[in-house]
Amino acid sequence: MVLESVKFAFIVYVIAAVIAFLVAGMIKIIFAIINRRNSKAKKEPSVPTKPGAQESVEV
Amino acid sequence: MPDINVLQLFQGIATLAASEPTIAISRIVLILLGILLVYCGVKQILEPLLMIPMGVGMASVNAAVLYLSANSMGTIFIDPLITDPAKLIDIMQINFLQPIYTLTFSNGLIACFVFMGVGVLCDIGYVLAAPYTSMFIAIMAEFGTIATFPIAIAMGLTAKEAASIAMVGCADGPMVLFTSLILARDLFVPISVVAYLYLSLTYGGYPFLIRYLIPKKLRGIKMDLKKIPRVKPGEKIAFSVITCTVLSLLFPVAAPLFMSFFLGVIIRDANIAPFRSFIEGPILYGSTFFLGLILGVLCEANTILNPKVFILLILGMTSLLLSGIGGIIGGYIMYFISKGEFNPVVGIAGVSCVPTTAKVAQKEVHAANLKAQVLPYAIGANISGVITSAIIAGVYITLLR
Numbered sequence: 035m036v037l038e039s040v041k042f043a044f045i046v047y048v049i050a051a052v053i054a055f056l057v058a059g060m061i062k063i064i065f066a067i068i069n070r071r072n073s074k075a076k077k078e079p080s081v082p083t084k085p086g087a088q089e090s091v092e093v
Numbered sequence: 094m095p096d097i098n099v100l101q102l103f104q105g106i107a108t109l110a111a112s113e114p115t116i117a118i119s120r121i122v123l124i125l126l127g128i129l130l131v132y133c134g135v136k137q138i139l140e141p142l143l144m145i146p147m148g149v150g151m152a153s154v155n156a157a158v159l160y161l162s163a164n165s166m167g168t169i170f171i172d173p174l175i176t177d178p179a180k181l182i183d184i185m186q187i188n189f190l191q192p193i194y195t196l197t198f199s200n201g202l203i204a205c206f207v208f209m210g211v212g213v214l215c216d217i218g219y220v221l222a223a224p225y226t227s228m229f230i231a232i233m234a235e236f237g238t239i240a241t242f243p244i245a246i247a248m249g250l251t252a253k254e255a256a257s258i259a260m261v262g263c264a265d266g267p268m269v270l271f272t273s274l275i276l277a278r279d280l281f282v283p284i285s286v287v288a289y290l291y292l293s294l295t296y297g298g299y300p301f302l303i304r305y306l307i308p309k310k311l312r313g314i315k316m317d318l319k320k321i322p323r324v325k326p327g328e329k330i331a332f333s334v335i336t337c338t339v340l341s342l343l344f345p346v347a348a349p350l351f352m353s354f355f356l357g358v359i360i361r362d363a364n365i366a367p368f369r370s371f372i373e374g375p376i377l378y379g380s381t382f383f384l385g386l387i388l389g390v391l392c393e394a395n396t397i398l399n400p401k402v403f404i405l406l407i408l409g410m411t412s413l414l415l416s417g418i419g420g421i422i423g424g425y426i427m428y429f430i431s432k433g434e435f436n437p438v439v440g441i442a443g444v445s446c447v448p449t450t451a452k453v454a455q456k457e458v459h460a461a462n463l464k465a466q467v468l469p470y471a472i473g474a475n476i477s478g479v480i481t482s483a484i485i486a487g488v489y490i491t492l493l494r
Contacts (some may be wrong), residue, residue, distance in 0.1 A: 035362060036243055036246055036247045038251055039242055039243040039246040039247075039252070039255070040243045042242070042243075042252075042492075043239045043240070043243055044239075044240040045494070046239060046242075046485065046488050046489065047232075047235070047239045049488050050232065050481060050485045051232045052486045053482060053484050054228045054231065054232050054477070054480070054481050055225070055228060055341065056339075057224075057228065057336055057339075057340075057480060058224035058225045058227075058228040059224075060332070060335060060336060060339070061220070061221050061224040061332055062224065063433075064328065064331050064332050064335065065328065067220070068325075068327070068328055068331070085214065
């Protein structure tokens, strides 16, 4: 019974550790996506896409 | 005119005299313990927010036993053992704390409210700054939560009871309450009381553990705070929403805990001022007050007297001690991996008693080296501890329910 409970506790620990590192991995992925999007936005200059969509110039 | 009988007039004394010696002695001991808790709370030796209402409730309920009928004794505070719906409706109109107990305590709502408050207080950015390190330390600091389970089985508890008392090692009151309510309803009162009493002691006990296990030279290691990247609120919110959804998907039974915690985090980072002040103030302080009061009132001698209480006291202490040791071992492993740049004291903050263990870590580091700062890393490990504790609670409840 005690031996079985040691085995059970070990399995619980492994499951918890795997999920905890999965959460940590998720953090890295979210950061990578956000950083990639930000750096892409910085690289590309804002170009008017439609005719007439240019900023109005005050004279 | 009726005859005046002194014992009929002072029923608290009459029931004390008429009770079995064990119950009578227990009532007196619990009254004195309640007064001691109030004293320790007022003197700030133990957490005053919990200990003052708990102590007053404990002293009062054990003094206020009266004759409910010719043959039965009880109180007009709470009846935690009642299950029949018709009787429950009746008793809700008699026992003044019964509505709060039935509608907020026995369904875990109060634990979720406290967890929501913890979420609002936590800056999750410190976890996101060093996610793997924080999670590693937190999972090492769950050692007590895991190792106490087989010890409890060896001491004669059932698997559900063993898991509930082992959760004391995660040093998170609402989590212990939530788990024991689902897994060991008969023992949830003594387990929750043991948990909250011991959690109050972490502030006094863990510094000795740190000083005993970590030499002063290592305690004074200065950590580089410039390495910590800045995390934007949008990133924190994205992480919270995704993690909450994924964890709820994996463990639906612990979803109320995940949702409450991450909702608090999101409200903090979304900077919704009215909700934030509502959760930080009325919700958190109101829940803490009623949590302490109800736990104290539940410590009535007839309810709490259980042959397993002594075993629970030993196991609760073992669990917290092993978690502290596990956290420090995690700190040492990080110290060796980082080639001496990581302060092993941070390991104790993996035990998720937010923010007590993080403050203990910083205090001990500061005492060893006035220039050393570890608080951001300690808070990261601390908040990760909350997440890993909720995960372990989810695993235990799902597998043993």
